[in-house]
Amino acid sequence: MTEAVGIQVTLGPDGGASPDPALRVLTAEGCIQCNKCTFSCPVHRVDVLFSPRKVILQAYLGGADAVSERDLWACLTCGECQAVCPTQVPYPAFIRAQREKLLPAMERTAPCKHGGFKDVLAKIMAKPDLKQDRRAWIGDGLKVADRGDVIYFTGCMPYLDGVFSYCDSARIGKAAIKIMNAAGIVPVVANAERCCGHDAMWNGDRETYEKLARANAAWIRESGAKRLVTTCAECYSMLKYEYPKVVGEWPLEVLHMSELIEELVKAGKLKFARPVELTVTYQDPCRLGRHSKEYDAPREVLKAIPGLTFVEMDRIRENSMCCGVGAYSNCDAATKFMQQERLEEAASKAGNLVTACPHCRIHFSCYLDGRPVDPLPELKIVDLTELAAQALG
Amino acid sequence: MTFEPEIAAFCCNWCGYAAADQAGAAKLEYPAGVKVIRLMCTGMMDPYYVLRAFERGFDGVIVIGCHLGACHYKSGNVQAQDQVKRVGQVLRALGLGESRLMMTAASAAEGSVFADTANAFVEKVRKLGPSPLREVVAQ
Numbered sequence: 139m140t141e142a143v144g145i146q147v148t149l150g151p152d153g154g155a156s157p158d159p160a161l162r163v164l165t166a167e168g169c170i171q172c173n174k175c176t177f178s179c180p181v182h183r184v185d186v187l188f189s190p191r192k193v194i195l196q197a198y199l200g201g202a203d204a205v206s207e208r209d210l211w212a213c214l215t216c217g218e219c220q221a222v223c224p225t226q227v228p229y230p231a232f233i234r235a236q237r238e239k240l241l242p243a244m245e246r247t248a249p250c251k252h253g254g255f256k257d258v259l260a261k262i263m264a265k266p267d268l269k270q271d272r273r274a275w276i277g278d279g280l281k282v283a284d285r286g287d288v289i290y291f292t293g294c295m296p297y298l299d300g301v302f303s304y305c306d307s308a309r310i311g312k313a314a315i316k317i318m319n320a321a322g323i324v325p326v327v328a329n330a331e332r333c334c335g336h337d338a339m340w341n342g343d344r345e346t347y348e349k350l351a352r353a354n355a356a357w358i359r360e361s362g363a364k365r366l367v368t369t370c371a372e373c374y375s376m377l378k379y380e381y382p383k384v385v386g387e388w389p390l391e392v393l394h395m396s397e398l399i400e401e402l403v404k405a406g407k408l409k410f411a412r413p414v415e416l417t418v419t420y421q422d423p424c425r426l427g428r429h430s431k432e433y434d435a436p437r438e439v440l441k442a443i444p445g446l447t448f449v450e451m452d453r454i455r456e457n458s459m460c461c462g463v464g465a466y467s468n469c470d471a472a473t474k475f476m477q478q479e480r481l482e483e484a485a486s487k488a489g490n491l492v493t494a495c496p497h498c499r500i501h502f503s504c505y506l507d508g509r510p511v512d513p514l515p516e517l518k519i520v521d522l523t524e525l526a527a528q529a530l531g
Numbered sequence: 532m533t534f535e536p537e538i539a540a541f542c543c544n545w546c547g548y549a550a551a552d553q554a555g556a557a558k559l560e561y562p563a564g565v566k567v568i569r570l571m572c573t574g575m576m577d578p579y580y581v582l583r584a585f586e587r588g589f590d591g592v593i594v595i596g597c598h599l600g601a602c603h604y605k606s607g608n609v610q611a612q613d614q615v616k617r618v619g620q621v622l623r624a625l626g627l628g629e630s631r632l633m634m635t636a637a638s639a640a641e642g643s644v645f646a647d648t649a650n651a652f653v654e655k656v657r658k659l660g661p662s663p664l665r666e667v668v669a670q
Contacts, residue, residue: 300621
């Protein structure tokens, strides 16, 4: 149980993308129809017609095509069902394989404009002749390099402010560079970088995902760097667990920013001098928590910040509630109710909700920026990296 | 073969599109590469649409709405200006450059403004050359 392997599914000998071997794993060795998944599913809490157990049963009885389009895209792939499953049925991986299989037939364009933006951005970045300028957001006084041992993988962060006006996502990147500089690290921020391919892979667009993965692997190998740091839980799970399946041998050490901060603080290279007088609670991002089994590093960072009062919510770690949207593919009324519930839970504990994934931050901020279903107490959504940079002074 | 720019022109139903209609009725000429796409209001312009146009191989995108203060829905064109400004940053980061995107206003009676804008923008994009994303699209 201790090995951190991400969400995996044992595919056939070809290891390919075909959903049918996955289905065989589900039906022959997996699902015992106990329905634990359904009662833990955040979508089911709002939309009672959606049930992971039912989806598996339908797939078993009626072949893979029996999964309805609605069920296919309602799943958040947050992995809560797998976390409670007594036989560890890899439900998110099953959904992913189904999406891959059914995507050509469904001609999915985009469920919402934000999802469409991310999809098309990934497709543009998958094109070979691209001369990006990914450093415009880096302010004065922050040091980045062209070559070095540590890469800071920014992912789609430089592009997010083009759409999500209420978030200022570039602040996360600035904070990350500030922390690394304070510890004597001058990170590489490369213009050759592409989108990590997370949304493309989870939404079934394997072709785009593999192009992106290969393009990223090429420049990362060429750079000769030994470590790669990312502030995004999605990039982390992709680069650490999914890339090796596509690009082969991958000697790179992939770290989430929280892991790097924890390491630097323990080694005495980073000192939090300024107390941050805030009460915070922590949202486990699904890609960092359930998918990558990294629950402790962010909590260690929060505990290391002086002045900070850290209160846990009731549903944490593998039982953490999803932020409501997975891979930008399912933002709807159900999402809004999930977000209301989670934010109420957070607001009952603290005035600030800390996450370690820029996308959780976006989804929650989007909800607060729009019209909450019910009035919420004052609550701020903060990224862990931002908070740690504040403590530097 | 000479380079003939392909332009996606997002026009609002009430002004920009009517202006394009007026330009046609008045037999004004503008390059055939300008493809008009009608929206109810430029306020529904989204960064997604602009990026999608470039991904499909367009060399430039032009957004034509009502004059300020004349929006059929009060403030859609102001929202569009904000969106266009934001997506400009995205285009710069992608290496396409902001100058491939432009927003302007033309009232329903200004067919000549539409034709002049289209001509001028096509010339500008011609100087910039084909979009770096264009090669991949089968023409």
